[in-house]
Amino acid sequence: MPLLAPVTRNPSPGIRLFRAFGIDVYLHWLWFVIAFIEISNSNHRYSSLAWNVAEYCSLFVMVLLHEFGHALACKSVGGRAERIMLWPLGGVAYVQPPPRAGALLWSIVAGPLVNVALAPITIGVYMLIRSATIAASTDVRHFAFYVAAINILLLVFNLLPIYPLDGGQILRALLWFMIGRANSLRVASLIGLIAAGAALAWTVTHQMWWTTALAVYALVRSWGGLQQAGNVSRLLAFPRHDELKCPACGMSPPRAPLWRCACGATFDTFDMHATCPHCGQKFETTMCLHCGEKFPIDEWVGAETLPPAPTPAFLSPFPGAAMRSR
């Protein structure tokens, strides 16, 4: 059963299929291996193997449409969505909505909404084919039934409130309105952790290896969500540069030495005008710690209030840097 969770980390390499709406669609190489196993093991409902291939591919077309729902919705609220990866367990849209409850909610809900929209279409086509008005072969009837059924299954499965499934992320976005960004992620991840742990125990005892892989994935992602909740809490606890705002997400950066230079120095890049106080390295772009976007420091909203870029004399309180660079 495919998993359709949108995540933000980079995908492992795959074959680039095409690009649409500024989104690259990749197919993981493992997909072919699993597709071969699945199709050759599929039962003989059809008169020819071509139907099994069509069935397997149609599942991924629906997964792809679902992922485009996430990606386009994320873009519509000003977020980032550049890649969709199709892999054996389903699809993953690499979306990064702005850190706002409403933006996250819309980016997540849009995926299952695609399946909601597909339901009357696929069921309608099946009803039409099943009715006597069209003389369709048994293969066509089976196929139409499969497509309609799998769409409903995708919808129901993804709405389970288990992080990182869509349902779990919708729960998180709704909780965000009530208990804030970090605690909502903490609660949703904890529920995910418990549910995935229970699912893992159950699938292992029943030797359902396919679902075991999914449970392990959910477990790892929920654990990651818990860690991330901790990071977000810490980030939000710092005082902020209230006069500055990220051009992408509108959040004010923390007023703390949280940016690290390759030389190992950590410093508040906004106090230093994106120049390392230790080695003097000037940074082209500065990363927003809330959304991960990078912009030249002068493009931050309110950047005119920043201190001017330090001159080399500024480095004098750190004589070690000058010594080492010689």
Ligand SMILES: [Zn+2]
């Ligand atoms: Zn989804």
Ligand SMILES: [Zn+2]
């Ligand atoms: Zn930002």
Ligand SMILES: [Zn+2]
């Ligand atoms: Zn440095």
